[in-house]
């Protein structure tokens with residue numbers, strides 16, 4: 001589908017016939033009139049957001065086919081996309097100080113290296129393709145720094161999506177996140193979900209449901225599925241072996257039960273009060289996930305039962321949350337939730353993803369009668385603390401003060417917001433819009 005900017009008529013997508021047929025068969029293409037995307041000027045900017053996530057239970061075990069419960073956060077990653085009159089593809093990643101541009105003709109060379117057999121079921125990048133992308137970007141072999149990984153992830157999604165669905169024209173992409181990066185709150189997945197949604201829209205593979213003034217819209221279910229699949233390919237590049245839970249939350253939002261690729265939204269959940277603490281100890285999800293796999297391979301009879309127990313914790317937690325939501329024995333069920341948090345934190349230490357900074361978090365909150373565990377990949381990063389409905393504001397303030405004295409960031413969070421969305425600029429908080437516009441525009 002061609003996405004056009006009325007007067008200036010900037011076409012930003014021409015799907016190949018093959019992709020168009022498949023997609024229209026799946027009702028992915030616009031049903032009637034083609035959608036219009038308005039690019040070019042400040043007021044024609046197009047903005048996409050995807051939320052971060054908190055894993056309540058099941059991190060790491062979920063990589064090995066166990067159940068995880070995860071919920072979206074009110075902290076998001078934002079992507080600004082606009083056409084670039086300068087015949088360039090620009091990538092601005094202000095969080096990590098990356099500002100690059102390429103000639104589309106040069107990127108076309110990359111597309112010939114990416115073989116995409118099935119547009120609805122994207123294949124994982126192979127080593128030869130990754131080497132081509134790396135050489136193209138001038139990234140030395142074995143580089144694992146943040147910038148290199150983020151650039152490779154963009155180049156892969158750009159090349160594979162334009163090979164699959166249609167040439168992506170010159171455009172200026174900026175991704176900025178209010179999430180701490182590399183801290184267990186799913187910034188990598190939010191980055192991939194935003195990129196997948198933007199590039200699929202620009203290629204014409206999915207529609208562009210342009211939001212009304214001051215409004216936000218979302219894609220239809222088939223389109224969300226496609227966004228999620230491509231975001232998962234991006235996560236593979238960043239994480240090595242992701243479970244898919246983070247990109248599922250980034251795509252659909254809300255609270256989910258994730259089990260071996262099966263995503264079930266949880267309908268019966270109480271409003272949970274959660275304190276999030278960022279220990280600011282940096283770590284890499286990829287390294288931690290690989291460490292658990294090594295332990296499992298080395299000591300299967302010891303580690304497997306731990307993962308089974310984490311699975312049981314997630315299932316029990318789901319049951320208890322439903323009971324609380326129905327108002328059944330709320331106090332008693334909160335006690336069970338606290339116990340599950342304590343047990344899981346011990347398990348996560350056993351499988352080697354704890355950290356002294358997280359131990360301190362747990363000990364400190366325990367002095368206030370509160371229960372904490374790491375969330376996400378661990379090894380530092382963030383932990384969550386469950387607050388009861390009746391935990392007093394003074395108790396929360398006191399624990400926050402003590403944690404901040406340790407140098408940690410600490411805030412009570414809002415959970416359960418929507419997944420990947422398209423925003424009209426006027427629907428965004430003006431500070432966020434300003435921030436997205438302040439970063440250098442396409443010349």
Ligand SMILES: Nc1ncnc2c1ncn2[C@@H]1O[C@H](COP(=O)(O)OP(=O)(O)O)[C@@H](O)[C@H]1O
Nearest residue numbers: 146150177181182183184185186187188191285
């Ligand atoms: N806003 C962003 N801009 C650029 N890269 C990002 C952004 N958010 C995430 N990333 C990429 O994701 C990586 C962090 O992923 P990961 O280690 O899984 O931590 P987490 O997902 O818990 O934040 C970063 O090193 C970077 O490559």
Ligand SMILES: C[C@@](O)(CCOP(=O)(O)O)CC(=O)O
Nearest residue numbers: 059060184186242243376377
């Ligand atoms: C450890 C894991 O369960 C979650 C990782 O989350 P994060 O990247 O630390 O936000 C890995 C995964 O599920 O892919």
Ligand SMILES: [Mg+2]
Nearest residue numbers: 186188189285
């Ligand atoms: Mg991640």
